[in-house]
Each structure stands twice: as structure tokens, then as C-alpha cells.
Amino acid sequence: MSERLRTLSALIVIGVSLLISVLVLATDSTGVGDRVHSLAERLKCPICTSESVADSPSQVARDLYDLIGEQVADGWTNDDIFEFFVATYGEEVLLDPKASGVGIVLWIAPLAALAIGGAVIAGRRAGKHREISQAERSRIATALEEQG
Amino acid sequence: MIAAVGYAGILVAGISAIGLIVQGARSFSGTIGTDRLRLPAWGIAVGAIVAMGSLELALLTDDFSIEYVARNHSRDTPLVFTIAAGWASLEGSIVLWGLVLSGFMIAVLRSLDEDDRSGSGALAVMGLVALFFFGLMATAANPFTTLDIVPFDGSGANPLLQNHILMAIHPPMLYLGYIGFTVPFAFAISALVAGDGSTSWLQRTRRWTLIAWTFLTLGIVLGAWWSYEVLGWGGYWAWDPVENASLLPWLTATAFIHSSVVQRRRGMLQAWNMALVISTFALTILGTFLTRSGVVASVHSFTQSAIGPALMVFLVLILIGSFGLFALRAHLVASPPRLDSLASREGLFLLNNLLLAVFAFVVLIGTIYPLVLEAFSGDRVSVGAPWFDRAAIPLSLVLLLAMGLGPLTPYRFAAPDLMWRRIRGPLQAASIVSVGTVLAGVRPITVVATIWLSVFIVSGIATLAHQRARAAAAPYSKALSSLFRADPGFWGGMVSHVGVALLAIGIAFSGSFVTRQTIAFEPGESALFDGYTLTYEGPTLRDEPNRRVIGALFTISRGDTVLGTLEPRLNQYPNQVQPIPTPSVRTGLREDVYLSLVRIDSDGVTIDAFRFPLMWLLWSGALLIVAGGGWSFAGRKRRRELSAAKASTVV
Numbered sequence: 001m002s003e004r005l006r007t008l009s010a011l012i013v014i015g016v017s018l019l020i021s022v023l024v025l026a027t028d029s030t031g032v033g034d035r036v037h038s039l040a041e042r043l044k045c046p047i048c049t050s051e052s053v054a055d056s057p058s059q060v061a062r063d064l065y066d067l068i069g070e071q072v073a074d075g076w077t078n079d080d081i082f083e084f085f086v087a088t089y090g091e092e093v094l095l096d097p098k099a100s101g102v103g104i105v106l107w108i109a110p111l112a113a114l115a116i117g118g119a120v121i122a123g124r125r126a127g128k129h130r131e132i133s134q135a136e137r138s139r140i141a142t143a144l145e146e147q148g
Numbered sequence: 149m150i151a152a153v154g155y156a157g158i159l160v161a162g163i164s165a166i167g168l169i170v171q172g173a174r175s176f177s178g179t180i181g182t183d184r185l186r187l188p189a190w191g192i193a194v195g196a197i198v199a200m201g202s203l204e205l206a207l208l209t210d211d212f213s214i215e216y217v218a219r220n221h222s223r224d225t226p227l228v229f230t231i232a233a234g235w236a237s238l239e240g241s242i243v244l245w246g247l248v249l250s251g252f253m254i255a256v257l258r259s260l261d262e263d264d265r266s267g268s269g270a271l272a273v274m275g276l277v278a279l280f281f282f283g284l285m286a287t288a289a290n291p292f293t294t295l296d297i298v299p300f301d302g303s304g305a306n307p308l309l310q311n312h313i314l315m316a317i318h319p320p321m322l323y324l325g326y327i328g329f330t331v332p333f334a335f336a337i338s339a340l341v342a343g344d345g346s347t348s349w350l351q352r353t354r355r356w357t358l359i360a361w362t363f364l365t366l367g368i369v370l371g372a373w374w375s376y377e378v379l380g381w382g383g384y385w386a387w388d389p390v391e392n393a394s395l396l397p398w399l400t401a402t403a404f405i406h407s408s409v410v411q412r413r414r415g416m417l418q419a420w421n422m423a424l425v426i427s428t429f430a431l432t433i434l435g436t437f438l439t440r441s442g443v444v445a446s447v448h449s450f451t452q453s454a455i456g457p458a459l460m461v462f463l464v465l466i467l468i469g470s471f472g473l474f475a476l477r478a479h480l481v482a483s484p485p486r487l488d489s490l491a492s493r494e495g496l497f498l499l500n501n502l503l504l505a506v507f508a509f510v511v512l513i514g515t516i517y518p519l520v521l522e523a524f525s526g527d528r529v530s531v532g533a534p535w536f537d538r539a540a541i542p543l544s545l546v547l548l549l550a551m552g553l554g555p556l557t558p559y560r561f562a563a564p565d566l567m568w569r570r571i572r573g574p575l576q577a578a579s580i581v582s583v584g585t586v587l588a589g590v591r592p593i594t595v596v597a598t599i600w601l602s603v604f605i606v607s608g609i610a611t612l613a614h615q616r617a618r619a620a621a622a623p624y625s626k627a628l629s630s631l632f633r634a635d636p637g638f639w640g641g642m643v644s645h646v647g648v649a650l651l652a653i654g655i656a657f658s659g660s661f662v663t664r665q666t667i668a669f670e671p672g673e674s675a676l677f678d679g680y681t682l683t684y685e686g687p688t689l690r691d692e693p694n695r696r697v698i699g700a701l702f703t704i705s706r707g708d709t710v711l712g713t714l715e716p717r718l719n720q721y722p723n724q725v726q727p728i729p730t731p732s733v734r735t736g737l738r739e740d741v742y743l744s745l746v747r748i749d750s751d752g753v754t755i756d757a758f759r760f761p762l763m764w765l766l767w768s769g770a771l772l773i774v775a776g777g778g779w780s781f782a783g784r785k786r787r788r789e790l791s792a793a794k795a796s797t798v799v
Binding site: 006007010013014016017018020021024025028037041042044049050051052055056057062090091092093094095096097102103105106109110113114117118121124 | 380381382383386388389444487490498499502505506509510513514517521525527528529530531532533534535538539568572573575576579580582583586587591593596664666729744746756
């Protein structure tokens, strides 16, 4: 197979696969998983050190898990449920802190680290494009003359 | 008697550490030869062996006059947990720390030449670290404190620790990893003090770094496995501060392993490598502080013993001392920037380092911010799995992409047409497999992306091996196997990369397609769980020397085929009211069925049933990562011996 044919067939295979994947995934109507469980994963079991309501084997966690189930069945929104838990147990019940108040640091710091790190690498790259000085030019020229 | 001997061992080791610092510094400045370091280094080792040996002897002979033995051992404790009790609790774990550190020091000592200034300096730095730990043992964390009133029996080990054999192996593996990073750290500090800009510190410590990294990886994997097989909460990783403490140095060490390749190949990144090694070492001390001071359970409890503050002061001294030194002298050792283009192997290594460093930073912030906040302002905030996942998943996906491209990308500059020729095969393989899984019904997009990236990584490596073997003169299969022997550093790394790809698929599948159900049974009753039929046969009860085991016997079947029995248990230990559950796991090619006992009485049982798809892929991927690390230093060693043997025949 010629080089051009290989490139063409590769592009077709990759393009068609991508197209099918995107079409299937975009028109997908499968429901969002288990809402009760994903809510329980985001709330801390109030009597535990760091376990979530979903993971803790304690009776308190099991009761709260059932409570979340009832709230979901009663048509509460996610925000309603979070608000209820914060009102009852305080902000620390949220395992995924809000991007406000004391939790703001947890949102800004990682993004800042990524930005600073990226800037440093980009800076290294830019620093490399240094013009050679006039002195260096003449040195190179003399060296070439001596060679020639 | 045993207590006195053990304590004497600690003192001998501590005094020898002072000797090693002094002699190391003198040898570093050239006044004496390295042969004078032998005595203090062996003094530390002998002292550490005596201390650990005495502690084990006291445990084995039921010497309850020693408080540590009385607290962590009882006459009923089985032999293996008696031995493991030597490092299961705080004071003993620090003795083990000292012993492992002294072992690394002896190994470094044996690698020294007669006149070896950087090695002497490194040993002096290790002596400083040893002095801290043996000083801790002699004072705040003395394992040989005796009791005035000797109890007849001890209270026994923490039930969680004596519940499974893994708890005897997991900590030593982790320690071998943690403490191993003292070696590259010590050599880096020595090079900084000397202002030595050569790469000898890096080359000399490469094997140590690989050994430490491999054991640390194994330690983390064993910890995760223990969490899954023993704890019974239905998971293997919870972003718990104690788990994060082991992941943090792993992330920076992994960054270092990659960036040290850039330095060896292209002479770049010397100062950055030193910063990574210092960070890794500091993070191991931070990890020890987090796990050993009780600060995680409560910010305010860690001052109850003097160990927490001592570790904290040591950590601060390390940070100030080493980064201070780094700030003052890094310009002496820094390598010139030689990056020709970001589109190159070096560029991808930089991307890898950026992502791993940010990853480590994210885990660090999420772990310590709640502690710092509460300590200083009294406000409480919880940072849990949802927060960590949101950062970890995108970072990991981009890391996987860099991992797929890296080995296929040339150094200096990757010309687009060359790159295209190299990646089009893997790209096609990845696209075909992932569209197949999409059509088979796999969702969501993160799982599909993981599959795509994993196939890309594995097929890229396979292509590389295939091309190299085909280009070689030898027959194909022979060329393929000699490839792995010829360059163990690179191909060991590739084995680890394949492991990471499998691990990623395992994590994505077991996490996304887990099903869970809480089911109550009466005796003899059956229930359907996700295509399986579970039948509760009845309760079991047996007394073991150290515990009472209450189990629930289930038969598991699919259709008419009986697949086997499962017996989730509750273990009742005499020294704790709350029983410790042990789940029962049936591992299969498609999925694990995992039962955990919640409640049991004469009327019936309640269990949590889980189905985790492709868990075996997760564990075998993890072990492959360890195997790759092992191969990269074991193969390397053999090559060195080989060349040494050649040199001797020439003479």
C-alpha cells in the first residue's frame, strides 16, 4: 500500500469511528445513574471522620440514606436537599465544598497552580529564542574562515 | 532486662548517628577518608537491629512489663500478628523506620569509593535524619517504657490490624518506599552544598529512586487491596487523608522518575529535579506526621503526645533547611535551558511533570486545607471524594494522553509527518475499539475516553516493540525478548505504562458500572441480585484464639448453575465492642460479587451486595506497574554486574 493510501485509510477509519461515537453519545437518552446514591456520596456522614453517607456502615448513615431517598421521591431538587443538610449539620456536611466563603481557596488554588506552571513552561520555551549577539556572530564568522 | 537492652540499642544508634554526621562532614571536606564512616554507620545498624530485636523478643515472650507489649499484644494473639505488632503501633513503627533507614545507609556505605565526597556528604545528611528518629525513640516515642505494675495479660492489637495478614506486610512495603527516598534526597543536598553541577548525584541514586518508587507503589496497592478485601465498605480508595499521605510522595516521585530521564538524555532540569526530590522527601515526612500524630482524627488531639509536634518541627526544619539551601545555591547546579521545541519528547515530559505536580498540589491542598483552616480559624470544611474526583479525572485523562504520545515522540523536535506515521496505527486501533464499546452500550463519555486512551497507549507500545524487533538482525521472537533485557530502564517503564492503562480501565469500569443493593434474608430465603441468585443457608459460628467469628453462609448461583459459596463475616474481638466486618468476594473474569455483612441475628441477616466489573483488571494493572518498576532496577543491576565481570576478565 502506498504512503498516501495508508494516510487516507487511517483518516477514514479514525473519522468514521469518531463520527459514529459522537452521534451515538449525543443522541443517547440513557438516564442519569442512581441519583440518591450520588447525592449520598456528596454528603458526609455526620458522626464519621471522613466517610460519606453512601460509604459509612453506621446506622446514622443508613437512616440518612433512606431520608435522601424519601426526599428525592418527594420531588426535592438537589439544592433543596443540600440546603436541608447544611441547615441541619452545618457546612462541613458537604464533601464537595461550595465555591464561596472558606471553600473558595479549594477552587482557586488548583487552577492557579495549573496556570502558573503552564506559564513557567511557556516562559522557558520563549526564553530559548534568544538572538545571538554581534560578538558571537563575529566569533562564528572567524571560526568558519579558519576552517575554510 | 529486655527493655534495658532495647533502649541501649536506641542510644547506641543515636550516638552513632552523631558520629556519622561529624565523620561524614569531615570526609565531605576531604580531611579523612570514607573508611572512617564504617564504624558509625554500622553502629547505627547494630543499634537499630538490637532495638527491633528486643521489641520482637519482648512481644514473643509475652513480656508485659513493657507498656508497648501490654498495649499491643495479648497471650492469645497469633504468631504472625505478634511479630507484626512490632511495627503495628506508633512507637514500634518508628523503630522499624530506624531499622530500614540504617539498612539503606549500609547499602550507601558499601557503594562509596575511598575518596567519595558527595557520598560522604549524603551519609552525613542521612545521619541527621537518623539522629531525629532515634532521638524520637529515646524520648517521646520510647517503645521500651516499662510498667510498675505488670499486668497478667495485654489488651491485644487493634482489631483492624489483626484482622488480616495484609496489615503485617503493607506497612513495611510502604516504609521501604518512604524511607528509600532519603537516599536521593541526601545525595541532592550533598550536591547542593558542594555546588556540584554534575549529574553524578542523579546517576548514583537512580537505582535507589526506582527501588523506593517500586516499594511505595506496592505499598499503596496493598493498602488499596486491604481496603477492598478487608474493610468491607465496598471500595478500594476513599481519598482519605491517610491514603493521600501515601499518594503525595508517589506523585512527585513519579514526576522525578520521568524528569530525571530528561536530565540524563538532554542535560536539562537539574534544579527542578532537585526540587522534586526535596519535595518527595518532605512529603514522606508530612505523610508520617499525618498518619502518626492523630491530627487527622482531630486537629486538637495531636499535641496530646510530643510526637506530633516533634514531627511537625522536623518537617518545618527540612522545608526551611533544604529549600533555603536550594534558593541560595540552585544557580550553582542549574543546567542551561535547552528546550528546542515543546513538540518533542522533552515537551511531553514537561507536560507530565506539570500535571503530576499540579495533581500533587491538589491532593495536598485538599488534604491539609481543612486541618489548617480549623487550626487557625476554627471553621470546619470537609473535602471528600467528589472534590478530589473532579480534579483527578481530567488530570488523569490528560496524563494518559501524554503517556500514549511520549514513547512515540522523538527528542528535540517531532516533525509532523514523522509523528503522523508513528501514531496513525495506534490512533486507528483506539478509535475502532472505542467505537465498538460505544455501540455495545458503554457510557458515559469519561469511560469511553479512558478506553480510547488505554488502547492508544498499549497499541503504541506494541507498535514500538514490533518495529524495533523487526528492524533487528536476530529472529523476531528472540529480538523481542532481548529488547527487554537490553534497555530495562525504558522497557520496564513501558511495562508500567501498560499497567497504568489496564488500571485506568479497571478504575473506570468498576467505578462507573458498580451496582449495589442492601438485601435482608430470612434463613433459607433466596434473592435475586443483578442476574445472580443468592441463597442464605444459615449462620456460622466459630471461636478462633483471638476472636469469635460470626458468619453468614450464602450459595451463589446463576440460572441453574451453582457457582459456589460466600461467607461474609463479623469478627468480634475481646478488646472492642464494635465487631469488624470481613467481606466475602467472588472474583470472576467479568466482575466481582462482593458481600458485606451488616447485621445478623437468629431471625435473619442484612447484607450489602456489590457487583464490581473488571476488578481483576485493576489489580493486575497495579501489579504490572510494580513489576515494570522492579524490572527497571533488577535488569539494570544485572547489566552492571555483567560489565563489572567483563572488567575483571580484562584485568
